[in-house]
Amino acid sequence: MDNRIHDINNVISNAIRVMEDSKVQIFEICESARQELQALELELDTVIQETGEVIDKADELENQYRMARIRLTEVSRDFVKFNEQDIKNAYDKATQIQVEKMMYAEKEQQLKARRDDLQKRVRNVDMSIERAQTIHSQINVVLEYLSGDLNQVTRILESAKNRQLIGLKIIVAQEEERKRMARDIHDGPAQSLANLVLRMEIAERMIVKQEFEMVQHELKDLKAQVRSGLEEIRKIIFNLRPMALDDLGLVPTLRKYVQDFEEKTRIRTKFETIGREIRLPSAMEAGIYRLVQEAFTNVIKHANATYVSLEMTYQAQLVKILVADNGVGFQVESSEHLAAQHQGSHFGLIGMRERAELLEGRLEIESAKDQGTKISIIIPVNAQERKE
Known part of the structure; x- marks a missing residue:
């Protein structure tokens, strides 16, 4: 050796x-x-x-x-x-x-x-x-x-x-x-x-x-x-870096992004929030914004979808982001295997998982062939406090 x-x-x-x-x-x-x-x-x-x-x-x-x-x-x-x-x-x-x-x-x-x-x-x-x-x-x-x-x-x-x-x-x-x-x-x-x-x-x-x-x-x-x-x-x-992220917060910036996404791609979109919105640390809001951006980019590149939804849930100790589309879907196990073998086109999902882990969160994927895809991301809101 x-x-x-x-x-x-x-x-x-x-x-x-x-x-x-x-x-x-x-x-x-x-x-x-x-x-x-x-x-x-x-x-x-x-x-x-x-x-x-x-x-x-x-x-x-x-x-x-x-x-x-x-x-x-x-x-x-x-x-x-x-x-x-x-x-x-x-x-x-x-x-x-x-x-x-x-x-x-x-x-x-x-x-x-x-x-x-x-x-x-x-x-x-x-x-x-x-x-x-x-x-x-x-x-x-x-x-x-x-x-x-x-x-x-x-x-x-x-x-x-x-x-x-x-x-x-x-x-x-x-x-x-x-x-x-x-x-x-x-x-x-x-x-x-x-x-x-x-x-x-x-x-x-x-x-x-x-x-x-x-x-x-x-x-x-x-x-x-x-x-x-x-x-x-x-x-x-x-x-x-969207200036609205600092001035208005995460939800208004994502709402504007979703509207622009629909106008640009002609893919029907829906954005909902559940719970009382709270301001998060700047780095965390930027990280969540990039996660959503990457998820929507994957919809354009791979899903061949006509509809995509974004749902944000605010709870006491966490924020949950759910992105769902009605696209072609894929076999989750095989996609991760291909990514590990450096042969597939799912580096975006791996990068999203890495970004979620940097925020001390976790990312879960539900998908099947011709059944669309759901990406669930859970971020603890006190992660930054524990780091500091």
Whole structure:
């Protein structure tokens, strides 16, 4: 056993060293790509500004050319008032403006082509950065799991394998949550802000041209977009930790969550409370909220249900949470066996059981094939007091 542990230690140490080196290289690649992206975005902004200026100049030349054509027509028709030199001057001016207009039209096409090329390169580099960040995150997951106390290997080998898997699953979940948040911010508020900057520049040009009616319409759209971006930010904050949990308490926050769940999923829901509601310690309320959230998430992923109910019972020494659905159900014994063998999709239930145990509570599951599922969670309300 000692030689086996020593060999495992060497393998893990070598793996950690290789991954640390790879992590540094990926970070350098990512930083280089970010610098390239910054330079491309700066060049793109310059090209966009130049394109706008060229378009404005082309519009101005178009107006001048139209006026020159009108002037040429006037002098060509009135031989009494205008002589041959006047006609020649009008013709030369119209020709000069036409040539200049064609030059700016060509320049406009070139700038637009350059702009499109830069936008494509910006998207490609941005995707490369995202892929590098994903690989970097995956390496972090493995390093965080492997870099623990290697002297604990004996106990890890002797303990249940599913606990190791749960630990890794928790780390993966944390990294996935960070990645989801970054993606939500990038695709939501960040894109909205970038679009706002561009549209504000357009509004500025409209003001210069005194197109006030169009400016008013643009500002109305901008206001709507700001409100939409603010709503996205509030949703992200709510997913991190619902502020209503601290301000209003557990029951109002769960009621709002259940309503939003029904609107989003079109699954009919019901929420009931029994007994007199009491405020619980903040950590306990947060833990219960996450347990309910995970139970409802499992309904979406696995139950294929059309109805789910949440019942909370307040008693003197405990709080009972009951989540029931009319979904496809499953064999409880086989699901736990598969989870222990790291082959099933029931890590969520195991994680819920672990979370309930952290609150010194217990979780029970009743289910059968095509009979729906009931998850009962009992939390002693004086658990925090006993700990303190």
